[in-house]
Every structure is written in C-alpha cells, then in structure tokens.
Amino acid sequence: MNKSPGQISAGTLWAALTGIFAASILLPLPGSDGRIAHLPSLCPFYNITGLPCPGCGLTRAFVSLGHGQWLQSLHWHPLGWLIALILACLWVRNGVYWLRGTLLWSISASANRWLTWGGLGGLILFSAARIGWLTVHHLRF
Numbered sequence: 001m002n003k004s005p006g007q008i009s010a011g012t013l014w015a016a017l018t019g020i021f022a023a024s025i026l027l028p029l030p031g032s033d034g035r036i037a038h039l040p041s042l043c044p045f046y047n048i049t050g051l052p053c054p055g056c057g058l059t060r061a062f063v064s065l066g067h068g069q070w071l072q073s074l075h076w077h078p079l080g081w082l083i084a085l086i087l088a089c090l091w092v093r094n095g096v097y098w099l100r101g102t103l104l105w106s107i108s109a110s111a112n113r114w115l116t117w118g119g120l121g122g123l124i125l126f127s128a129a130r131i132g133w134l135t136v137h138h139l140r141f
Contacts, residue, residue: 010094017091024066024084030076036063051134052141054127058083079126086119 008016030036036059045053061080064073073080096104107115134141 009098011098014091014094014098017087017094020062020087021066021091024062027063027066029063029067029069029072030060034060034076036060046141050140051131052127054123056141078130079123 027036031038035041041047043053043056045051046056057077058080060076061073062084064070064076065081065084070081077083093104096102133139
C-alpha cells in the first residue's frame, strides 16, 4: 500500500483505532443526562443549536458498545454500530498490513472515493432526518 502525500501510515491508523476501541471499553457508561464522566458536550453545533450534528452521540454509542449495551448504543446514535464495524474492519486491515506487509483486501482509489463520499453523504442525510424527527416530535437530544 503506497502512501500518498497527506495519507497516514497503516501503523498510525491502527494505533489511533486501537485508542478509540480502548477508550470505548475504559470510559464509564453515559449517565442518564448523556454525559460521560460528568463531562459537558464538546460539540459546538450542539452547544449552539441544541440539535445533534452528524457525529453527535457516536462517542456515547461506542462506549455503550464497548460495555455490551447494544440498545443503549442505538439510542445514542443509530448508526454507531455500523461505523464501529467499519472501523473494526479498517483496524484489522491496517494491523495486518502493518505487521505483515500484505493487504487482506484491496480497494481501488475510485471505489475508495465513492465509499468515502457516499458514506459521508449518507451520514449527513441521516442526520438531517434525525434533526427533522426530533424537531417535529418536540424531542430533545
């Protein structure tokens, strides 16, 4: 896997994903107020509007998954499980490449672009629908 300028190495990505998964297990479950370890929200979009951004709830969803609380994870972000699965696949792929120098599967640059932009577009559309649902039903995130 040749690294283009601006790309991070397989080992760096593997280490970052390992940190995310470790934090998901080590952090305490979110409280009834949604806070983890009584820390306030760091999301500027949410703090200004009171509405969830596309990533709002992912940390809480990952922490819930890390503790085996699947339904609670779905409550915090309905796509958290899918994003965690994608990150787990990237973790395995980059870990094997970093350790052995061989790819388990290859993705063309074109397919990578389509998957990346399609995934981001889908996340944004989902978030717009979630904001609409919360607004119409006068629910608070």
